[in-house]
């Protein structure tokens with residue numbers, strides 16, 4: 001197993017061991033490659049009888065839904081279980097305030113639905129995702145899920161954010177005086193995410209498209225998230241600000257690091 005895969009695995013397993021106690025009845029299951037390792041551990045613990053006898057797993061995506069069903073665990077939808085005790089999920093980049101970029105696998109809408117419903121939201125990742133400022137480690141851009149009919153209008157509005165100052169009255173309400181307080185680039189670079197082994201764009205679990213928007217460094221993820229989210233035609237933005245309580249990183253040396261709002265430590 002490569003260094004990166006080992007790092008994902010140790011962080012994911014350690015986070016599950018710490019947080020998935022017998023008291024957790026409703027578990028949100030994230031998406032992506034790191035979550036596969038976390039879920040592997042969930043299944044081991046369930047088979048050993050160490051989890052809540054009526055554990056329900058709420059998926060964040062089609063992928064997560066498959067993981068749960070193939071393991072034979074109970075799968076519940078958010079409409080039936082809107083109060084999630086714990087959600088464990090991966091991320092593409094995480095800053096010291098535990099803001100993160102997600103959606104590298106285009107699952108950020110489902111992931112955010114579950115994350116906002118969770119009493120505890122924990123991120124698991126490898127060392128490449130630990131960052132001081134968003135936009136430096138994950139350079140593919142912020143994923144923005146867009147309803148297909150609105151693709152062009154949303155692209156244009158994002159490209160013009162710097163020129164028209166976003167939306168001046170909204171920015172005033174949000175206490176920001178200039179777009180330079182939000183991100184680095186003079187003009188955000190907007191790309192429609194293209195599929196691999198399918199002609200045309202990536203189509204999400206919800207039948208939408210994804211724009212990857214490179215803002216350069218992101219200085220104020222919270223306000224940028226709000227500005228993007230309010231654009232008509234945007235379903236969800238892959239910025240998750242002020243949501244996670246902890247991030248667990250697998251380090252290159254085989255140790256596990258934990259990032260909280262108080263700082264970084266090693267297990």
Ligand SMILES: O=C[C@H](O)[C@H](O)[C@H](O)COP(=O)(O)O
Nearest residue numbers: 032033034103104105106107
């Ligand atoms: O859309 C995908 C999700 O946000 C993933 O959790 C994120 O991209 C991290 O994925 P991975 O664990 O594969 O790096």
